Amino acid sequence: MKAVFVGGGAVRLVGILRAAFHHRGMFEGGEINLYDINVPRAEAVAKMLMKTPEFARVKCKLTWGTTLEKALEGADMVGVILMAGSQKTAQLGDKVSRDHGFLSSDNVSPNGAFLGIKGGPILLNVAKKMEQYCPQAWLVDFANPIAVHSAMINNHTAIEALGVCGGYTNHQWDLGRIMFGKDEQSTAFDVETAGINHLSFILKGTCNGQDLFKALDRRLDREWTMCPLQKHLPAWSQKSITRSVTNLVRFYRQLGVVIFSTEGDGMAHLYYDELFQMEARESKPRTLAQINASVKNTAKHRKEFDQTFQALLNTDIDPKFWDTGWKDRGMGWADRADRDIFVELLRGLAGETIKVVTSRLNNGAVAGFTDRTCLEYSQIVKGGVIRPAGHYEVPGVVHGLISSLATHQTMLADAIATDDPKLLAKALLAYPVKQFSKEARSLFKDLAKINRDEMSPGLRRVGEYL
Numbered sequence: 261m262k263a264v265f266v267g268g269g270a271v272r273l274v275g276i277l278r279a280a281f282h283h284r285g286m287f288e289g290g291e292i293n294l295y296d297i298n299v300p301r302a303e304a305v306a307k308m309l310m311k312t313p314e315f316a317r318v319k320c321k322l323t324w325g326t327t328l329e330k331a332l333e334g335a336d337m338v339g340v341i342l343m344a345g346s347q348k349t350a351q352l353g354d355k356v357s358r359d360h361g362f363l364s365s366d367n368v369s370p371n372g373a374f375l376g377i378k379g380g381p382i383l384l385n386v387a388k389k390m391e392q393y394c395p396q397a398w399l400v401d402f403a404n405p406i407a408v409h410s411a412m413i414n415n416h417t418a419i420e421a422l423g424v425c426g427g428y429t430n431h432q433w434d435l436g437r438i439m440f441g442k443d444e445q446s447t448a449f450d451v452e453t454a455g456i457n458h459l460s461f462i463l464k465g466t467c468n469g470q471d472l473f474k475a476l477d478r479r480l481d482r483e484w485t486m487c488p489l490q491k492h493l494p495a496w497s498q499k500s501i502t503r504s505v506t507n508l509v510r511f512y513r514q515l516g517v518v519i520f521s522t523e524g525d526g527m528a529h530l531y532y533d534e535l536f537q538m539e540a541r542e543s544k545p546r547t548l549a550q551i552n553a554s555v556k557n558t559a560k561h562r563k564e565f566d567q568t569f570q571a572l573l574n575t576d577i578d579p580k581f582w583d584t585g586w587k588d589r590g591m592g593w594a595d596r597a598d599r600d601i602f603v604e605l606l607r608g609l610a611g612e613t614i615k616v617v618t619s620r621l622n623n624g625a626v627a628g629f630t631d632r633t634c635l636e637y638s639q640i641v642k643g644g645v646i647r648p649a650g651h652y653e654v655p656g657v658v659h660g661l662i663s664s665l666a667t668h669q670t671m672l673a674d675a676i677a678t679d680d681p682k683l684l685a686k687a688l689l690a691y692p693v694k695q696f697s698k699e700a701r702s703l704f705k706d707l708a709k710i711n712r713d714e715m716s717p718g719l720r721r722v723g724e725y726l
Contacts (some may be wrong), residue, residue, distance in 0.1 A: 264292075268302040298716045337398050376405045376672055377402075410481035410673075416673075443487055451466075452465065459662065616641055
């Protein structure tokens, strides 16, 4: 098998590929190419991988520093891990979103839409080259907004694209916290889901072989409180997790739905005004000077991380580091990511039967949506073939919301692929918060100005249609 990772300098690949190498037959005699415009970072990640105990037991070729065309030749899977655009435009987008009364994120939000507008042409270029050099390979996109990118590639190229999310295993943590009162990842749950990325819903499932919803009803029929979290988690993380799990319980009690992956920007659409007001109380708007300082500080920390990574690379790493030593040194990137979605997909490509959740075209899997609408739902992968794990219906209480969000994201994908500013304006206004309002139009105009230099020339005219 040959896998290519665009954005191959991402250190999270160390944990992912440790897990892939652990399945010794997967890359035996195969190749992994780490493609990155920052060649030294890709080289550093590759050399760190060569130090891992898993790599030492596998005859696998690791390459980097090639052209994209050379990297893609004969690939079975192409993973994309990158963030488009600059830190400054992303943070300015956060500020103007808040100024206009909107929440911000890198995915399901107005600011996330513009991240898709900036990243879309990069993904489209990769897919077009894949058509020539590896037409049967899957493009597996981790770069947000994954649903926009997946819809764009699937509807406008011959390449099969899957949008994947780091929150793929969130439910194993969150349901474990609710059911067992422990801050541990649990494999007691087997679920099937449908919706959009960051806001899909568990439609059926089991907990230790028993019906999940009956088990939840029994657990929540009595007083429930959030369990203590692991002490090593920073305060901001503990606060975020507590809020998410508490709201997961709240929305199950109020609406009868269980969110699959408790990512904040998706869940926000179930209590949008309340969350906006809460965040407004908790933090003050940032000035331009503060944003500039933040961008500078981010660059500083990135440089310090690179130096620490390189210093470790230049040492003889104690084998204990790969077991538990990474935890003592606060280097979570080194942990073997056995349940990462990339690892699951690679297992499926290698011939195992694996159930996954990805964002791709509906194609009849979920009732009430067109075939070309991009949705997140459960699928079965085996040997390069992927199919829906079942036929699903989004709960009626949230169906309209999911339909609006999925349509908005699919329209964005069409506008990016066709470089059509008029369609882009319609797609932005289809976002179902303050829809068609003066505030929405004003925000999108401001976001277009902020991101103008990082957008394709054709889409820069979107303001004329807003």
